[in-house]
Structures are given as structure tokens and as C-alpha cells.
Amino acid sequence: MLLLLAAPALAQDPNAARSLAAGCASCHGIDGRSRGPAMAPLAGMKAEVMLASLADYRSGRKAGTVMPQIVKGYTEAQLRLVAAYFAALPAAPARP
Secondary structure (H helix, E strand, O other): OHHHHHHHHHHHOOOHHHHHHHHHHHHHOHHHOOOOOOOOOOOOOOHHHHHHHHHHHHHOOOOOOOHHHHHOOOOHHHHHHHHHHHHHOOOOOOOO
16 A cells, blocks of 8 residues: 555656665665665565654664654655555565
């Protein structure tokens, strides 16, 4: 359902979600596949789960080093696009 909410913006600019999500790559890896154990992989994460986590960072309910500041730089619509983008990607393989 969340992807449907993002669909009008994606129709206007199909690269919008990918462009917004590119800002996550430096910490969470290319296409949301982080390499180290310190960063959560985002690929395949349910959009609702990601949006709840981002809301917690934004409100201060969840502590972080940079995420509380980063999330405040995005609109709700942009966060929905990013969450839908990562949810649509295949999940990263489980780490051994």
C-alpha cells in the first residue's frame, strides 16, 4: 500500500526515489546492502518498519549519531519514497 502512496511522485520522476536513496549509500551501502555489522541493511526492509524507525529518529525516541539530523532534512513524502524504494529491492543475503 505504501508503494501506492508513492506512485504519483514516482510517475512524475521515476528516478526520484533512487536519487533520494543514494544519500543512504555512504553508510548503508549501495542499494541498501551494508557490508559491516554496524549498519542495518535497508534492501528488502518493509516500508512500514523503515518509516517507523525514521519517525523515531526524527522525534528523538531513537538515539543516533547522525540519523536524527539526517531524517529532519527530508519531507514525509520523500521518506515514503525512500522507504518504498528500499522495500522493493531484494533483501541482502544473510551474513554468515
